[in-house]
Amino acid sequence: PYGQCTYGSWACDGAADCYDGSDEADCGGRSSSDAKARSIDSSTAIKSIEKGLKNPADVIKHNAPLGRKATGFESKLQKASDVKLIKTAEGLSYEADGFVGFEITLTHGADFEIDVTSAGFIAQANTVGNTTKVVVINNETNELFSSTGEYEITNVIAGTANGVEISNVNIVTPKAFGLNNAYPNPFNPTTSVELALPTEGFVSVKIYNLMGQVVATLHEGHLSANTYSFTWDGVDAASGMYLLKAEAAGNVDVQKIMLMK
Structure with missing residues (x-):
């Protein structure tokens, strides 16, 4: 229906969302023959894709004139490659x-x-x-x-x-909680490690010395299920053996790493 507006969190804010580029505040006051809203219906998009649309991004392409915000929205889209x-x-x-x-x-x-x-x-x-x-x-x-x-x-x-x-x-597909082997190891002064996290939750990744003291905190907070990479820069630490420890939801994984300067 005319007067409908689109485009994300700023839609229906009264600024140039109508078919003719005017504010949608005036859009509803015109007849449908004078002003049509630029809208995309999700069920139509699904039907189009099922009928052979090769690229989901095509559903944002439209021949209708755009308001200034909609034009800005499309022009600022960053192309993804990965x-x-x-x-x-x-x-x-x-x-x-x-x-x-x-x-x-x-x-x-x-x-x-x-x-x-x-x-x-x-x-x-x-x-x-x-x-x-x-x-x-x-x-x-x-x-x-x-x-x-x-x-x-x-x-x-x-x-x-x-x-x-x-x-x-x-x-x-992260299947099991755990750290892969830190690389390089031994290292000077940086080493990196990946953590597989199969379920979201609070995660702690820390570096300890052999006395059990925390030397560095690589992460402490909530993470969604994924595989994460962490890097420790031991430029200010003394040479020696350290423990890299990851904890989440009752799971613990520890490995030894060697800083050699």
Whole structure:
């Protein structure tokens, strides 16, 4: 309907969201033949994708004139080149270096339930039997959906600004809590380590000397399920053996690292 406005958290703020570029405050006062809202319906987007749209980013392309904010929105989209999907028992999230739209196909059992994020410009799921298609465009958070029950990702189409398809999509599945081997080790003065975190929660990653004293805190706070990299710079520490300790949800992993100057 005319008078409808779009485009994220600033939509319906009274500034240039109507089809003709005027404020939507006046949009509702005109007849539908004089002013049409530029809107994108999520169910239409899903139907378009199911009929063969090759790139989810294409749904933001439109022939209608844009208001100044909508134009600015599209012109400022940062193109993404790399995408990482993080699959856990609790759902699916992602990391990217720019704007991304997704069409993701899942297969699952009858006990599978899904709750798609409400933060996306378009965010919907459609389930037929044991197959679910998820469409999320311009997500405002890294979470795509939360879920219960096992699922498999059978297909991913990812697109970025101006309808460019992203070919580099990696799927990561942290299965067990733990640190990989720090590298380099021995080291001088920096070493890095990755932590696999299969469930979200409070995480502590610290460096201890052999007397049990904390020498450095690499992280202390809440993290979502993912794989994280931490680096310790021991430039101010004395040469010797140290303990790298990670803790989360009752899980503990410790390894020895050697600083040699």
